[in-house]
Amino acid sequence: MRYLPLTDADRAEMLDTIGVDFVDALFEDVPKKVRLDGPVDLPLHKSEMEVERLLTKMSRKNIAASEAPFFVGAGAYKHHIPASVDHLIQRSEYLTSYTPYQPEISQGTLQTLFEFQTQVALLTGMEVANASMYDGSTACGEAVLMAYRITKRSKAILSGNLHPHYAAATHTLAKYMDIEIRDDAAKPGGLDDIAADIPDDVACVVVQNPDVFGQVHDLEPIAKAAHEKGALLIAVFTEAVSLGLMKTPGAMGADIVVGEGQSIGVGLQFGGPHVGLFACRGDRNFIRNLPGRLAGETVDADGRRGFVLTLSTREQHIRRDKATSNICTNSGLMTLAWTIHMSLLGDTGLRTMAQLSHEKACDLADRLSALSGVELVTGGFFNEFTLRLPKNAADVVEALADKGVLGGVPASRLYPGKGYDDLLIVAATETNSESDLDAFEAALKEVL
Amino acid sequence: MRYLPLTDADRAEMLDTIGVDFVDALFEDVPKKVRLDGPVDLPLHKSEMEVERLLTKMSRKNIAASEAPFFVGAGAYKHHIPASVDHLIQRSEYLTSYTPYQPEISQGTLQTLFEFQTQVALLTGMEVANASMYDGSTACGEAVLMAYRITKRSKAILSGNLHPHYAAATHTLAKYMDIEIRDDAAKPGGLDDIAADIPDDVACVVVQNPDVFGQVHDLEPIAKAAHEKGALLIAVFTEAVSLGLMKTPGAMGADIVVGEGQSIGVGLQFGGPHVGLFACRGDRNFIRNLPGRLAGETVDADGRRGFVLTLSTREQHIRRDKATSNICTNSGLMTLAWTIHMSLLGDTGLRTMAQLSHEKACDLADRLSALSGVELVTGGFFNEFTLRLPKNAADVVEALADKGVLGGVPASRLYPGKGYDDLLIVAATETNSESDLDAFEAALKEVL
Amino acid sequence: QAEPLIFERQTYDKTGVDFEAPKGKPSRLGALERSDDLGLPGLSEPEAMRHYVRLSRKNYAIDIGLYPLGSCTMKHNPRLNEKLARLPGFSDIHPLQPQSTVQGAFELIGDLAHWLMTLTNMPTVAMSPKAGAHGELCGMMAIRAALDARGESHRRRVLVPESAHGTNPATAVQCGFHVDEIPANAIGRVDMEAFKAKLGDDVAAIMLTNPNTCGLFESDIREIADLMHEAGGYFYCDGANFNAISGRVRPGDLGVDAMHFNLHKTYSTPHGGGGPGSGPTVLSEALAKFAPLPFVIKDGDSWRMVEDEADAKAQGADPFGRMVAFHGQMGMFTRAMSYMLSHGADGLKMASEDAVLNANYVLARLKNVMTPSFDGLCMHEALFDDRFLKDTGVTTLDFAKAMIDEGYHPMTMYFPLVVHGAMLIEPTESESKASVDRFCDTLEALAGAAKAGETERFTAAPRFAPAKRLDETRAARQPVLRWTPPSTDAQAAE
């Protein structure tokens, strides 16, 4: 058994030191009748080669994004990640270390978290950021709970163009906290008129930008309207790369910004692990109410700068039932991947990556909407847009897949039964070559 | 330019400090007429994504061993290498360090080399081993030169069943050293009768075991005969895994043992990098005449054990034109891979791996030689054997490849024009599954 | 050598990523396009490589030494798992690409679910929770949903032992429950009398960690389950310590209604400096239908994912909701599957036995030099308190920091709260006897030094770490949570 260092001789000697005769004696506190005598009903151990063969075979039943012209988005995006990122996160010292509760021997993780928090704050235009959440959707839910704690109001408004999975995760988190949620109706391609209808007793308004259909919005009027009613604006993004080209949510007046960081450093991962970004204003009250971990700067006994996990009196392991959240393990290694990729990009690289993604999307939108019967529903967009097709979009996506093109997400998959059967959400990034665009155009033409 | 940290501002400032106006001024010693003004006639730089795309596309024009039933050997063998090996050799501290000339900050590399040398000595049954050569074939040539230095005799005998590429590399190395080489005729499947014909003035006899046709030999009579004439026996192996099951060359009386280590830790690599193993008797005269680097044990200023490169007065950087060899850079990282894999295997694992390879080969030989018109030429063998086919073996190999089976090496590729057109050299290892064997048998049946 | 922050390098115009040149078409974002810079520095690749490699060397890791953090299960992380999790067919697929193009992924999820259900003897497992704490939410929400469905929404009291992980009470509150603590008895288990006294009409559930955080098996567990069920409540089992019994005891046989796995720790995803985790949650017959969306089912020869409520209802389910955008931590599923296939039923059993054996060996070797909190054997971790440091001037914290100077990561300190100055040691099954022996030798020597009055060696520790003891109070009182340019706030804060 390659992973188990004890030999039978070791075991015998150790049992002897302990003073029992058999391993089974160590389990004497387990009621006899529930102790299994033999192994459970599962296969016996396999060699590394066999395991590799089995799982490789399984993996080949999937079509990887890199193996096909790929235009699927709606919350996760295929971007190119430098090889150095994955190399670095596999350093034993990062990969196999625990949460940095012992700061003297965890300065590596702690400093990278401090850099991560700063980068997230800069990217979103906010004052502070935490050390990550599970993903964008749970960050969104936690932001609503945080607004509830800050404003002491128990109502929240979710824009209808918020990614329906984000809305659902938020509902779930809020459900038993007695928070009342108003779900506005979706308006594919439309501008959200949420600003016009914010009651007085609302904790927060949650708006996604670019929204799930790809449409971009000016958040400023919404922020203004929310603030007039004493509510907070929670800005959400699912495509972090959009911030390379767009005004920051901070600059547009958001109070809390949450989003999915997967585009930078992490990859698609079939939905997980991803990395939830969480930033907010720097008011004392906001910081006190932040969920999740925070790295902070301090000094050591020699007066040299060092970093620690701090303000943990907000957290479950200290605060128990009064904690801001029950989150414990977060997306540690993914924050490292994110921060390394972002350090490589810098302003210059991020902007170019965003620009390329935008250009490819514009090109693609022009080419596809020129096809007969196809209509571009989205007005302004970054790298994702929605088309109205002359056929059922879900069927079209399957037909495209048969031709080797992964052509987007049918809106009906996100909004089942809402009458969006003809809408297709399409994303492009810097990874799409001209021949990818050609292939998509040709395939779509054929299947329509 | 992602790999170049200097910015234009840096460059300007640095030129200023140096006291020149343009970078070109730094090249003033280069005759003006050979200084290129612009870039050479090659493409301009590409993004990581583009490079990845290009080379990935190229790589897909090849059929990887893991993608097909694979039975090609004759000097390189497909074995399974644990994932931890490749992970460990990619540690920055191993991967990106130089030759350990500064021992105080190279103990990692030096201790692993010391472990490697010990493992090679144990595996071959010899007293000492060096820190590696380029590969088995150059190790073979260097062994002949070493025998010449030790015995002061300038004749060498190469068994006809020595891998022809090894013989050729040895000829090349010896060619201008005025060493006379007798090449015996090959005898596919036959036992070498080299022992019977060793003249008095010979420095060494070179015998491969298992030989290039897969045949195994008892080296003891040959060693005895050579020693009687004052010649050394150089034992060669191309399949290190054979030593997991077979008597060591040391136990059979070899004076120098050289071989290819690629089977352990390294992989196929299309022929390079591989790792040459080089072991010999521990006599002072042998050690003094060893080519290549040696790690040795010593103590530091505090008296604690440490390791250094030693006996470098044999080497080119100290000894210059009197050096034992001109070798400098050897197979550093591959020795590490080898030593890690060997540490994981241990006696137990190596023996099992050898046993499985042997069993698969025995099975396969039985199954294929039962086909009509097919004859097993090899008598005793480890994991490789030679078949006589009723058709041209090179054509058969191509026909098998068309059916997706990589079925061995036609002997004519190694011995062109020697009348071996109907011989096929076939290898099997622990990586071959039952279904691989089925596929080979079925395909061969079809193409014959 | 101090490593400057990336923001302190004046590399704001640089980038370490090359792209093809954009065509330079004007953007179509209009007024929403950003004109100013974000202030994100860029590093060339060599600079980035060195920065992060140098920083890494200030970390301890399981690959460097024994990591005896109690309740954290810091075990070996096979690199095979890392390799397989990176197969493009697993890592480079999109959660919303056509289901026909991800059949292998569904198969892996289905297979893993089968292993988890078999190991626990439970009928259902919810795969989507993103971490242990998220799995707790899942289980407690299923309980809440079941109570609501029974029309017993008034049941809001959740019994939690005082030795529980902090996540338990935090989770209960996030599900709208309130927490009622139950005390431990003298032998470190739930005080049965106190427990019985707390049962009643308003009790929703008990949340129990088993083996518990004292490293002990709750020997009355079957009775606790039965009494709770009789009282109309549910039994939530915190699976954080499942490593002690995986393959040897099945929670379903103990009467558990819900239990999350810390899939990452029990089945060897590297902890990565704080995640990511994965928290699949098994549910009993009573709770199964409330499992959250989405879930994978086998439909004839192919697999599919049930993503919406209508579809779920058609399958007879009644999900309490969706916990997360997509469907869980695929990367951790792959690693867990690789780990489980590698171990098999026999290896998983042997692993838990070795984990328990190593812990008991530590306990046996140290029981005379340190002070075990409870008599007898332990499960996968050994609990000591600070009585052996009495009158030495050395605290549990000092003792732990002195371990750093000996090349070890400290054990879990001051947890569980039920003993004074707790030191909780979990060696895991990954340690050889030689390694455990060296560790025990070190602790023995340290305990001796403390008793011999070498106080300074402890209070000044660590002396040989990348940083001396850090001022955590200052960090909390004057929080500096990000870098800011020296001209502004950060300087003021210094």
Place this chain on the structure above:
Amino acid sequence: QAEPLIFERQTYDKTGVDFEAPKGKPSRLGALERSDDLGLPGLSEPEAMRHYVRLSRKNYAIDIGLYPLGSCTMKHNPRLNEKLARLPGFSDIHPLQPQSTVQGAFELIGDLAHWLMTLTNMPTVAMSPKAGAHGELCGMMAIRAALDARGESHRRRVLVPESAHGTNPATAVQCGFHVDEIPANAIGRVDMEAFKAKLGDDVAAIMLTNPNTCGLFESDIREIADLMHEAGGYFYCDGANFNAISGRVRPGDLGVDAMHFNLHKTYSTPHGGGGPGSGPTVLSEALAKFAPLPFVIKDGDSWRMVEDEADAKAQGADPFGRMVAFHGQMGMFTRAMSYMLSHGADGLKMASEDAVLNANYVLARLKNVMTPSFDGLCMHEALFDDRFLKDTGVTTLDFAKAMIDEGYHPMTMYFPLVVHGAMLIEPTESESKASVDRFCDTLEALAGAAKAGETERFTAAPRFAPAKRLDETRAARQPVLRWTPPSTDAQAAE
């Protein structure tokens, strides 16, 4: 903490590799089957992982800091190259599998050859040499073959400057030549008068490193080439320092007949603690036909490898032989191709310029605190000697070891031999200005300390390294080249 050897762990029955169970058939090896054990210890995977990770941490590396080894070109190693070299289509193919199944590999070799020939303006490149020294053999053997073909086998004298790498004379001898040293002049170049005086009927070739090992471009190189050609000899150029001029000067334009690349160092294969390398060797028109077997050619639309002499002759070639079993270092070819495509013609030029710029910047910053051996500018490396340490009691070796305590790897010491106590510094293009500045600050401070009489700081160095100064004399006098069980020889040798 000392890390024991794997042989000192008593793990002789263990293995860290699982296999399917053999069927247990008796072997067919008869008397050749081994019955005794080899004595190879086996480690479980967690033990192996920790052993090699811990050992690694005793190494310095380019990823940790500047590595100023002159003539070694320790530059950044892009991880993209590592990733691509591991694509199964490159790493998991067999050198003797059917040529139709490795067309992509041949294409890569063909493309790389095209780049190398274009960068050098030479008509042929032999790809199979396994390292720089092996490439030297290739070039000198081609020269020998050409001389033999001309019937001038008597030409056996090879001129080698005294500043040459030790490989040059060693190579010459292995090709049956003997070495005649030519002195350097006062400005660090070949003394032209001495050179001319040595020309004659028995001269086979000159072996010249350019830029030379003093870091200087041989400004008379064109004249040297012409004179040598007139005298009937050939010009071998050692390409070890090609990084200084790659993409900026083409050796073919300088009259070179043969030059090996240290492909691994110039084009960024990680040095790996001592290899593997790769030494493709370009050959002039006069030598081209003697290039060794095997070689790749394009045959219509497909590629093929010429493997035997008959085939080669049919192509008009006359190979001097085969240097190695298969056909070169594919792993290094892939990395070099990835590096070259990433840089492009523009990037390669910029890289050599930055390498030269960084070296000259070091020279300019340190010329007043240390003693440069020659006036004026340098190429890619800056040469100092020990005059600045005169009367300080500090040697070049001490100075170098003190650099270790400051977190740096020493520069190349005592080489080239033409100056006293040489210190040869090559920063490469991979260092940022900030990094070079910190390095120069450190050397400046050290030089100051030496002059200020802080001798102990140098002679006792290194103090903060994983080992103190090691006794190299003892290692050579009482060689212990392997571990042996304590009962026998090793103990006696201790």
